[in-house]
Amino acid sequence: MFRFIQELRRRSVFRVAAGYLVASWLILQVVAAVEEAAGLPPWADGAALILLIAGFPLAIFLSWAFELTPEGLKPTPALSAQDGVPRKPVRAVDVVLFSALTIVCGLVVWQLVSRPAFLTGSPTGDTVSLVTPAGETPAPVPDLVAPELSVAVLPFVAFSSSADDGFIADGLTEEILNSLAAVPELLVTSRTSAFQFRGPDLPSVPEIAQSLGVAHVLEGSIRRSGEQLRVTVQLIRASDDRHLWSETFDRTDRDVFAIQEEIAENVARVMEIVLNEDQRRRMRNSGTRSFDAYLAYQQALGLWVQAHQEGDFTLLDRADPLFATATSEAPDFFQAYLLQSDRNSHRMLDLSEGGEAIDPDTWSELAEERSALLDAADEAAETQAQRSIVQANRLVFSQDWSNLYTAIGDSLAGEGCVNDNWLQTLIPLYPDLDARLAYANRLVTCDPLNPEALLFHADTLIARGDYEAALLAAERLHAVEQYGESEYVQIHAYLGLGRHADAESLIAENWDWERFRIRAHMGDREAVDAEYEEMASYDDWTAIIASAVAGRREAANAVAARMDARPLGAVTLLDAAIACLCGAPFDLEAAPNFAAMIERTGLDWPIAGDLNFPLMDD
Structure with a gap:
């Protein structure tokens, strides 16, 4: 065995293996860093990893069979049984390679233990802060005691550049939130509060959880390339900032919402909540499964929220056709019908309080439309x-x-x-x-x-x-x-x-x-x-x-x-x-x-x- 190890050293197998591993790690980091800017598909980092793994045995074989000499690449001469294996002196390049390999191994272990989603490109979640109009982080709401069975679903981050991707990310977040809210034993933070935590400079997960009064935080990201979508999600326990569960899903953009039930069930499993068949059914039926419906709804919802924040209810006129698109694509979309009716409610209230004569036909049309939307x-x-x-x-x-x-x-x-x-x-x-x-x-x-x-x-x-x-x-x-x-x-x-x-x-x-x-x-x-x-x-x-x-x-x-x-x-x-x-x-x-x-x-x-x-x- 000692002779074999010495032969591996003589043929520079250890040196090549160390260099290959260090170079592979660097290549993976570069691919992950430039994936979005270069327009690479979401599976690019996975493909690079597979190619590098496949190339490792080839590199080892080449290092065993050949050696690099001043005259070029030549077969490594074999030694007879009587020949002793010459000891190669340790050179500076060996020290550099094995030091680099030690550092890389340490980084990989640290990433897997403290941030299991690091290599997937999802947000790490350990530095998160409330984005406010004034750009300052407000103090946490006092006296919130977090029950153990509680979770906040933070808005998923869209890493791709399309304007629609932000709406897709918000839609998926809300679908997961609605699925979890169907579990009676689980306290789920509502959208309005959870969605305040978006942006690049967020406080830590424990601080977010304290502000929201929850024991767990679910966060994630999406990357989109054409019709392909990669969704990465992780559940974090706030008390020790520990990742309890993490997974990556590859889907087309048309069936991305189908993963909401799987994510919700995994969260319930990790929290040791036993779901009966009725609760599973409520999870499945908690939101729409139409991609086009939810894309239109998220665009309309943004205008609806802006209208109520700014008191400019004319924005509801722009939201109206988008809500109509959502309900056309998903006729059972409760929230879209309800929020669409709000436009007529405010128009009728403005007419009533305006002090001017009201056209009966206009009033009747608004009232009938509102009633039909509430019926739906x-x-x-x-x-x-x-x-x-x-x-x-x-x-x-x-x-x-x-x-x-x-x-x-x-x-x-x-x-x-x-x-x-x-x-x-x-x-x-x-x-x-x-x-x-x-x-x-x-x-x-x-x-x-x-x-x-x-x-x-x-x-x-x-x-x-x-x-x-x-x-x-x-x-x-x-x-x-x-x-x-x-x-x-x-x-x-x-x-x-x-x-x-x-x-x-x-x-x-x-x-x-x-x-x-x-x-x-x-x-x-x-x-x-x-x-x-x-x-x-x-x-x-x-x-x-x-x-x-x-x-x-x-x-x-x-x-x-x-x-x-x-x-x-x-x-x-x-x-x-x-x-x-x-x-x-x-x-x-x-x-x-x-x-x-x-x-x-x-x-x-x-x-x-x-x-x-x-x-x-x-």
Whole structure:
């Protein structure tokens, strides 16, 4: 054996093997680095690895059979049994080669242990930060305790350059999220919060998990070349930043969403969740399997989110045909029907509040289109939570609220994360404040960075009179850079606590509206009368609140009567009462249509949350 090893050294087999391994590792790194820029297919790195493995035996054979001499490549002469194997001196090239081989082996071991997806080209996930409009990382939301069976699905990264690839990555992420959400035992962070973690400079996985209140993070990437798609995904435990599972899938772009069930089942398996057949069926049916439908939906969803963030609802006109494409390709696409109906909801509300004559044909067309979309959404709904959202959307614009108590109760009683703006418009009418708080707590548990969920939670605390807790909720809003909303909640909490000086300390120079409300809460008649005309001149919504807190009941009733005569007057009157936090800002007799709708609900009036403005008693 010693003679054979010496012969391997004499023929430079060890030297060639070491050099080959080092060169192969370098080639793989170069291929992975230039794959996207050079337009190589996603299987290029795999093909390079196979070729290098196949070439290794050939390199060993050539090093055994031939030697490089000054005259060129010649067969290595064999030694007879009587000949001793000459010892080759260790040269500098040997030291360099074997040092390089040692370093490469160390790097490979480190990659496999700490970042198993490193060589696949997927994001490593150990340096991740919240991307915010101001470019700063907000503080983590406080007091989030992560249950063990919890996971956040971060937006997958698209490494290829096509504009559609970002939509494909988002679509796949949401499909996986929806599949996991179908598992009752598993807490899954909602899209709004999870999708805030995208971009090149993210905080670490443990920090992300702390912000979202989860114990695990699922992240991944896609690479696309023509119709071929490579999806890499890994599940990471936040407590020790350990990769629990990692896998790469090669698919065509037309069947990429078929892997959502396999990924979801692997996550459940790693977390030791046993799935029954009904849960597997719900996973399979949790989203659309149409590539074209989801591509159109993701484009429409981007416009829908932008419209609500910026308050520019004309963007919904651009989203409308994209939603229509999605439902045409996937007729059972619940979310696409629901969000498409939102365009007509806002157009009808704008017409109702505009104060101008409304064309009956235009109104009828909008109402019929909206009703048809909600009917389609109801037919596509698979869960009670989805049906509750559809019912709430119908009720908000209905003239009959007789079923409102049951509809809201069903929504609040569910265990899921039912978050819908139109539903939340009606919830303040519900008298069970404990049920409302339980619902609000669920929202901030599954969607902890969603500003709307955080504001709804804070408003619920104000309605309950839990002012100290509301101040803590305001800190959460501040942590996600909702500074105006945070100060709005703090001001109302301080008014509830009678801490007027603290409330005034938050008022910026141009915050005339909140300054007026503070003066009214202090009972400062002179200051309120001096500012009243300006405050009541903006629009009917501000006029009715300003008149109410200023103790000008007749003026408030006159505005209420004007609003009540409009097609959606009940919605705007309810919204004004919620914002006023003053009990009943007008007499029901002044708004007979609204009064009749409230009477049919069987619920009490006024709604909870009265901060007790003293001038209303004058």
